[in-house]
Amino acid sequence: MTKFYLEGNFAPVRDEATAYDLPVEGAVPDALSGRYLRNGPNPTGGDPGHWFFGEGMLHGVELRGGQATWYRNRYVRTASFEAGRHLVGENGMLDLEVDVANTHVVAHGGRILALVENRAPTEVTRELDTVGTFDFGGRLTTAMTAHPKRCSVTGELHFFGYGVFPPLLTYHRADPAGNLVQSEEITVPGPTMIHDFAITEHSVVFMDLPVVCDPSLLMAKTMPYRWSEDYGARIGVMPRGGSNADVRWFDVEPCYVFHVLNAAEPRPGYLEIDVARYPHLWRDLQDAFEPTTLHRWAVDVAAGTVKEETLDDRSVEFPRVDERRVGRPARFGYAVHTRPGRDGFAMETALVKYDLVSGAIEEHAFGPGRTPGEGVFVPASDRAGEDDGYVLAYVYDAARDGSDLVILDASDFGASPVATVALPQRVPFGFHGSWVGDAEL
Numbered sequence: 001m002t003k004f005y006l007e008g009n010f011a012p013v014r015d016e017a018t019a020y021d022l023p024v025e026g027a028v029p030d031a032l033s034g035r036y037l038r039n040g041p042n043p044t045g046g047d048p049g050h051w052f053f054g055e056g057m058l059h060g061v062e063l064r065g066g067q068a069t070w071y072r073n074r075y076v077r078t079a080s081f082e083a084g085r086h087l088v089g090e091n092g093m094l095d096l097e098v099d100v101a102n103t104h105v106v107a108h109g110g111r112i113l114a115l116v117e118n119r120a121p122t123e124v125t126r127e128l129d130t131v132g133t134f135d136f137g138g139r140l141t142t143a144m145t146a147h148p149k150r151c152s153v154t155g156e157l158h159f160f161g162y163g164v165f166p167p168l169l170t171y172h173r174a175d176p177a178g179n180l181v182q183s184e185e186i187t188v189p190g191p192t193m194i195h196d197f198a199i200t201e202h203s204v205v206f207m208d209l210p211v212v213c214d215p216s217l218l219m220a221k222t223m224p225y226r227w228s229e230d231y232g233a234r235i236g237v238m239p240r241g242g243s244n245a246d247v248r249w250f251d252v253e254p255c256y257v258f259h260v261l262n263a264a265e266p267r268p269g270y271l272e273i274d275v276a277r278y279p280h281l282w283r284d285l286q287d288a289f290e291p292t293t294l295h296r297w298a299v300d301v302a303a304g305t306v307k308e309e310t311l312d313d314r315s316v317e318f319p320r321v322d323e324r325r326v327g328r329p330a331r332f333g334y335a336v337h338t339r340p341g342r343d344g345f346a347m348e349t350a351l352v353k354y355d356l357v358s359g360a361i362e363e364h365a366f367g368p369g370r371t372p373g374e375g376v377f378v379p380a381s382d383r384a385g386e387d388d389g390y391v392l393a394y395v396y397d398a399a400r401d402g403s404d405l406v407i408l409d410a411s412d413f414g415a416s417p418v419a420t421v422a423l424p425q426r427v428p429f430g431f432h433g434s435w436v437g438d439a440e441l
Contacts, residue, residue, distance in 0.1 A: 005041075005051035009371070009396045009403075010429050012042040012054065016075065019424040022061070022068035026419035028407065029390060031380045032063040034437035035126065036392045036405060038373070039105045039114055040430015042075065044086075049221040050286065053087040056102030056114055058128045059394065059427045061405045064438075068405070068421040076101035076114045076122050077130040088221045096164065099133075103146035104432040107440045108157045109178025115146040117162070117195060126441055136180035142170045146432065147196040147259070152324045158204060158240075160186075162194040164213050164224070169194060171204060171238070184243045186236070193225045198263035198273055199240070199327040205263055205273055206236040206247070209256050211281050220286075227256075227283035237271065237301055250299055250306045256281035261294065261319035261354075264329040271299040274311065274356070276319050276335065291315035294335065294354065312361060315339065316352055318374040318432070322386050331357045331386055332410070334375045351375045351393060353413045362413045366406065369398035373427075377410060378435045387411045390418065392435065394427045403427040 004010060041054025048054045056076040062069045075081060078099040089095040099119040106113055113121035113134060121144055123131040135141075142161030149158045155176030162169050168191055173182040186206060191213040198205040210231035217224040233254045238247040261274040277295035282288065292315055298307040316335035333354040350365040351372050366372055372393045379389040391408040405421040 003047060003051075005054070006043070006047060009398070009401075009426065010051070012044075012428060013057075013073065013426055015425070016073055017071070017425045019071045020069065022071055022424070023422045024068055024419055025422070026407075026417060028063050028066050028068060028419045028421070029380070030066050032378060032390065032407070033065075034435060034440070035060050035062045036376065036378075036433060036435055037105045037112070037128070038394060038427070038430055038433030039076075039101075039103060040428060041100070041102045042428060042430075044075075044081075048086060049088045050223050052102075052223060053100065054102060055081055055086075055100050056116065057428075057430075058105055058114060058124065059425075059430075060128055061421060061423070071423050071425065072128050073425055073427075074124075074128040074130070076124065078119075078122055079133070092219055092221060094218045094221075094224055102431070104434075106148060106150075106434050107436045108148070108150060108174070109176065110441060111178060112436060112441070115144060115148075117146045118143050120144055126436075136174065136178065139180040139183070140172065141183075142167065142172075144172070145195070145197065149197070149199045149326050150323070151199060151201075151327055153201065153328075158199050160194070160197055160206070162192070164191045168192075169206065169208075171206075173241075182241070186238070186244050186247060190231065192231070195258045196260045198260045200263050200265035200271055201327055202240060202265050202268055203263075203271060204238045204240055204242075205271065206238070207257055207275075208236060208249070209233050210254055211256050217286070222286040223282065225282060226286070227280050235273070235297060235299070235306070237299060248301055248304075250304070252297060252306055253308060255279055255295075259317065259319055261333045261335070262321040262326060262330050264327065266329060269301040271297075271301070273297040273299065274319070274333070276317050277310075291338070292317055294319065311356075312352075312354070314352070320374065320376055322377045322379065322389070324379065325386060331355060332377075334377060334391060336372060336374060337363060351391065351408075351413075353391075353410070364408060364413050366395050371396045371398070371429075372406070373429060374432055375408075376433055376435055378437075394423075394433075396427070396429070401426060 042057035043054035123134040157174040210228040263273040294311040319335040
């Protein structure tokens, strides 16, 4: 049986296309001037062994002057891509030096960076052509997470790298211009998979959770991590600008978290961390994903306590917040509502909007056979309110086996789209993306 990640809209597209003056239903807001970019796995041939293993492909749409001026999709042409190397080598073992650059794409310091958590970033141009590895002038000596956090107050970029071999976890901080100014090794008991983390105005938050590297899986052509019943689960809080000696660790109920919605510190020493929480992950199979719910850890650092609370019973993933509110109290958040799919894999069904103050929840369904990916909020202007803007997502239309870029009014989330841009290329289901405004480049 063909693996699910090679069928339907998971299947890769083979052509790198460019198209101009895309057809639009509705009206692209004049406020949108920039590019919506999205990264995801797109295997160059055969079965890569896991959905996470396909080579990275970027898809982008440029919006300007009320028009959709271009669409492009390009492979991220890392050195291993150009050499024809794959994560599963010819000997059947995982090649941990291969860079698929397939998970996220962000802008910082005037650069666009394609990210994957086991390697350094790859810089690409605004037209999505590959420039090459970006290692912060040689100062970055570890991998870099695919989920860096930019502080909207200081402009700094906070991130980390983790590995199978020491150093197992290293925290990094870059200034607004992209210069690496701090690196701190953080002590953890073992080689866990640390996909995401969080910042607040005063703190950095690490998640040390029980999905642990299993060396026997390095020859199994799949993810070399599995659930551990005895590793334990904890979150670490470090003051921003601090070091390993300053980290306070707090035990939590065993779980796994790929993605953080946001974290904030309503008062110093009291943190609220909202995450998409799995009760367990890869306990039985490396392709199975349990339903995951929006969950809050409320940490009182002085008291040494953590209160846990489920905020919503529906299954969600790919949570996002207004990037201007990262690390600060945010009223609104967005996620993808999922349902169980083939082989236990979660399938997207609708976008969800959370009002984290009132508790209200809205959904936007795109119609029969229309499936959204991650939704990204874009403010109407730099000074716009938190709910004044748009939510952008790629949406797959099974009826025509094609994709659209759909633009929703964030303040009228359930209404018909403001604009739908028909794309010349199907956009396979992927991972994460960013709005890169003209002012960022």
